Amino acid sequence: MWRFLLLLSSAVSVQAATIAVDVGHYLAAPGATSAYGSSEFSYNLALARRVESTLQTAGHKVLLINADGQMRDLRARVQAAAAADLLISIHHDSVQPQYLQTWDVAGKSQRYADQFSGYSLFVHSQASQFSRSFACAQAVSQSLLAQDFKPTNHHAPGIAGEDRLQLDPKLGIYDADFVVVRLGKIPAILFEAGVIVNRADALALQEPATQNHMAEAIAKGLSCLK
Numbered sequence: 001m002w003r004f005l006l007l008l009s010s011a012v013s014v015q016a017a018t019i020a021v022d023v024g025h026y027l028a029a030p031g032a033t034s035a036y037g038s039s040e041f042s043y044n045l046a047l048a049r050r051v052e053s054t055l056q057t058a059g060h061k062v063l064l065i066n067a068d069g070q071m072r073d074l075r076a077r078v079q080a081a082a083a084a085d086l087l088i089s090i091h092h093d094s095v096q097p098q099y100l101q102t103w104d105v106a107g108k109s110q111r112y113a114d115q116f117s118g119y120s121l122f123v124h125s126q127a128s129q130f131s132r133s134f135a136c137a138q139a140v141s142q143s144l145l146a147q148d149f150k151p152t153n154h155h156a157p158g159i160a161g162e163d164r165l166q167l168d169p170k171l172g173i174y175d176a177d178f179v180v181v182r183l184g185k186i187p188a189i190l191f192e193a194g195v196i197v198n199r200a201d202a203l204a205l206q207e208p209a210t211q212n213h214m215a216e217a218i219a220k221g222l223s224c225l226k
Contacts, residue, residue, distance in 0.1 A: 016060055018060065019084060020081030021051050021090065022065040022088065023048045023069070024041070024190075026041065028072070029072075031044070032197065033110070034202040035111070035202045036110060037106075038196070038206075040091065040196060043206070044090045045069070047193055047211050047214060049067075051215045051219075054216055054218070055219055060219075063080065075179060075183065077089075077179075078179065078188075081186065085186065086136060086222070087186060088188075088189050088218065089188070089190040090193065091192045092195075093120065093192040093193075093195045093197075094195065095154060095197055101113065112198070112199050116154045117152060119150075119172060119191065120191075121137040121140065121174070121189055121192070122174050122176040122178060122189065123174075123176070123181050123189055123190075125175045127181060127183075129184070129186055129188070132224070136189055137189045139222070139223055140218055141168070142221070143218070144217045145171070146220075149213075149217065155174055156169070156174075164176060
C-alpha cells in the first residue's frame, strides 16, 4: 500500500504546475465594451478568478496577475510571471468598427455585432518558447472544443486591424506579437474567451456555468505541461 501511495504522490507532484493567470487590460483602460455596456475588464476578472479557483482545486499553484486592475505595464506582467510554468492572459473579444451596429440598452446606445462569435488563442511564432506555447494553445483549444465551445476565424481576413496568420484555423490559433506572449522565457498564450459585442456571447460569458466550463477546459488543456 505504501508503494502505491508513494507512486500516487509522485504522479500528482509531476502534474502540478505554477500557472500565471493575467487579467487582461486595467481599470483606466478596460478594453472592449460589451453589447450591454459592461467592460471587458469585468469579464476578464470574473473568468480569471474562476480559472484560478479551478486550477487550485486541481492542485496547481496560481499567480493571479493584475486582479486589482492597476497594472498598466505589460512588461511588468511578463516579469511577474517569470517563475511560472505557463502564462495565460485572459481577454474577451470585439470586432473592427465597420461591423458594429447600434441598439438601445436601458435608454443608452450600445454597439453590437452578432455575426461573429467564439474564442481564439494567440501565441508568438518568434518567442523563445513558441513550440511549447503552441502545444498548450492546441491542447486548450481541443479541450474547449470537447466542451462544445467554438473558435472564431474573424481575425484572419485581410482587413485593417486583423489579417492575423492562422497557425491552426480549426483550433482558432493565431500568430501575434502581443507583449505578453512575445517577451517572456516561459510558454505563454493569450486567450480571447468570446466576442462580447455579440449579444448572445455577451450574456453567455457572464454565466457562472459558462465560466466554469471554460475554466475546466483550460485546466484539462494543461496536459501540455507534462
